[in-house]
Amino acid sequence: MKVKNSNKRRLEKKIFERIRILCFNRHNKCVVCGSDKILQAGHLIPSKSSTTLRYDLRNIFTQCRNCNLIHRYNQAPYFLWYIKTFGIQAFENLVYLSKIKKKYSTKDLEKLLQELTIEVNNLKMKL
Secondary structure: OOHHHHHHHHHHHHHHHHHHHHHHOOOOOOOOOOOOOOEEEOOOOOOOOOOOOOOHHHEEEEEHHHHHHHHHHOOHHHHHHHHOOOOOOOHHHHHHHHOOOOOHHHHHHHHHHHHHHHHHOOOOOOO
């Protein structure tokens, strides 16, 4: 059982590495405040409360560390940015998806890693 969990954690780490690359390529500054200091890939709807959106790039954007930490206690600035950028319908769709629980198998994670790796490689070819 430990080997399986260890393999899943390794896959998740690689997945998040690729998500960060793709996220920072979309926005090279914090989408909330515009800072370019200590950037992180922040979940609009927290990954702990939504397993479905944990790896979904529609839910993950560049934030500075301060805005990402503040988001835990004050979601309004990040939510308002998202709604202004993508519209209320897109926001409501994410909220709807966040209520669906998904358990990722090792095969699911392997497939996602493969897809994200292709996206990152395509991005590198364009640069």
